[in-house]
Amino acid sequence: MTTLAQASLSRRLAVLSLASLAASATLAQNSSYEPQRGQAGKDVIWIPTPDETVTRMLQMVEVKPSDRVFDLGSGDGKIAIAAAREFGARATGLEYNPDMVTFSQRRAQEAGVADKVQFRQADIFQSDFSSATVVTMYLLPELNLRLRPLLFKMAPGTRVVSHSFTMGDWTPDETARAGVGDVYMWLVPANASGSWKLVANGLADASLSLSQRYQVLSGDGLFGDLRASLVRPRIAGEQLSFGLRDPKGQLWQFEGKVAGNRITGTATRSGQAGVPFEARRNGDSAPIAGLASTAELSASALAASLAR
Numbered sequence: 001m002t003t004l005a006q007a008s009l010s011r012r013l014a015v016l017s018l019a020s021l022a023a024s025a026t027l028a029q030n031s032s033y034e035p036q037r038g039q040a041g042k043d044v045i046w047i048p049t050p051d052e053t054v055t056r057m058l059q060m061v062e063v064k065p066s067d068r069v070f071d072l073g074s075g076d077g078k079i080a081i082a083a084a085r086e087f088g089a090r091a092t093g094l095e096y097n098p099d100m101v102t103f104s105q106r107r108a109q110e111a112g113v114a115d116k117v118q119f120r121q122a123d124i125f126q127s128d129f130s131s132a133t134v135v136t137m138y139l140l141p142e143l144n145l146r147l148r149p150l151l152f153k154m155a156p157g158t159r160v161v162s163h164s165f166t167m168g169d170w171t172p173d174e175t176a177r178a179g180v181g182d183v184y185m186w187l188v189p190a191n192a193s194g195s196w197k198l199v200a201n202g203l204a205d206a207s208l209s210l211s212q213r214y215q216v217l218s219g220d221g222l223f224g225d226l227r228a229s230l231v232r233p234r235i236a237g238e239q240l241s242f243g244l245r246d247p248k249g250q251l252w253q254f255e256g257k258v259a260g261n262r263i264t265g266t267a268t269r270s271g272q273a274g275v276p277f278e279a280r281r282n283g284d285s286a287p288i289a290g291l292a293s294t295a296e297l298s299a300s301a302l303a304a305s306l307a308r
Contacts, residue, residue, distance in 0.1 A: 006033040053181030060185040061159035063087040084116035093119040114120025138163040154191035157237030189215040190238045190258035193286040200277035213289040
């Protein structure tokens with residue numbers, strides 16, 4: 001081998017050696033990284049969620065192996081990892097801090113769920129998590145409010161759970177206190193607002209006028225000149241139920257499913273077998289009441305924090 005070739009080979013070996021040392025140093029640094037309670041993040045400081053709170057959060061949204069869980073601001077990854085390890089779901093953690101992402105990936109490997117869990121370095125407000133069936137979070141009130149319009153664009157029935165903080169005046173469907181943590185759960189509701197033509201055997205010339213504020217439904221049944229209020233109307237995800245008294249004084253109970261501009265289900269009168277019913281929306285739905293712009297939500301959250 002010539003001297004020139006030997007020198008070239010030596011330089012290449014030196015470069016490879018330096019690259020290997022750098023990679024080893026980075027790996028060692030990532031392996032030794034440990035998050036510190038109270039450390040600053042992009043929008044929040046990091047406080048770990050207690051184990052009993054994590055378990056209760058996932059119980060309240062009834063996580064199943066078929067679910068796709070997204071943890072927004074996933075921190076140390078424990079919620080996403082628990083969703084996979086304890087409930088068999090596939091989970092994705094979205095976290096802005098790249099060191100926390102690497103730490104979470106390491107923890108998923110150690111927990112034996114790396115095939116079910118992934119962590120992404122991401123800004124939650126710039127990320128697409130629309131495929132989620134379950135959304136978990138431990139953020140701040142103003143961030144929850146900023147997320148609220150995004151959540152209402154998700155598929156009806158999507159389950160949302162938050163540690164410690166609510167969604168403003170969107171009342172939770174279920175609450176709990178687990179250990180030292182408050183937990184709040186919501187179902188994203190379908191939009192059932194508007195005017196509907198109602199068809200069911202034994203019920204003639206009927207229509208519905210429905211209004212909706214978040215998941216709280218109200219409205220009337222219309223039979224010509226007779227207007228009758230709905231009895232105990234309720235919407236939970238895409239499932240809708242209400243009672244309605246017809247012109248003969250008979251009380252009907254309706255149980256159905258909202259799918260776009262159509263509601264289908266079963267209508268039952270006391271002592272009689274149920275019959276299929278269908279309702280079709282006349283025109284467009286009205287916006288769900290209560291959903292404000294991001295600017296209005298931010299102002300509201302700021303005012304609330306100053307008032308405390």
